[in-house]
Amino acid sequence: MSLHHINKQKVKVTLQTKITFGQDTETYELITFGTSVYKGDTLYIQYTEENEAGSTNTTVKHKENETLLLRSGVFKMRQVFRLNELTDGYYESIYGRLGTQTKTKVRSYHWDEQAREGKLMLRYTLQMQGSEPGQYEMKISYKEETAK
Incomplete structure (x- = not known):
């Protein structure tokens, strides 16, 4: 087993998100720093997103059969991704909590x-409170920072 599987590593995280509703597509990119660590066969990537509303801590928990996305802070979110399954979650902001459903395609x-x-890619449809589903593609790339 390599050190990658034992120690918490400082990483540079690049998050790319593409959202399509009908004919409209929006893309976002965030570059930040965080940590990655393996606990058993589960990968954890943690980072903080900063914006004008404040900060949101994000944890991605990835294992063989599912990926869990947890956000806490200004925005709260919990969503599970399992290939070809419909999964329930929620998104919470200052305006309240909305139920979500995802169907993971990739x-x-x-x-x-x-x-x-490492690179993690999720492609899925997302529905909030029964709204028209959007098509999402999320790519999380992370690279270990080397000590200088």
């Missing part, structure tokens, strides 16, 4: 030992 993960970087 869920992939790749770790490059030589480059010391």
Whole structure:
């Protein structure tokens, strides 16, 4: 087992999100820093998102059959992603809590030992409180920071 599977590592995180509603597509990119660690066969990536409303702490828990996205802070969210399954979750802001449902179409993960970087990709439909479903694609890339 490599050190990657034992120690908490400082990582540079790039989050790319593409959202499509009908003919409209929006893309977002966030670059931040956080940590990654394996506990058994489960990968945890943690980072903080900052915006004008404040900060949101994000934890991605990825294991063989599911990925869990947890956010706490200004925005709260809990969503489970399982390939070809409809899963329930929620999104909470200052305006209240909304129920969500996702249907995961693509869920992939790749770790490059030589480059010391990983990529997690999720493609899914998301519905909030019965609204028209949007098509989402989220890519989380992370690279271990080397000590200088």
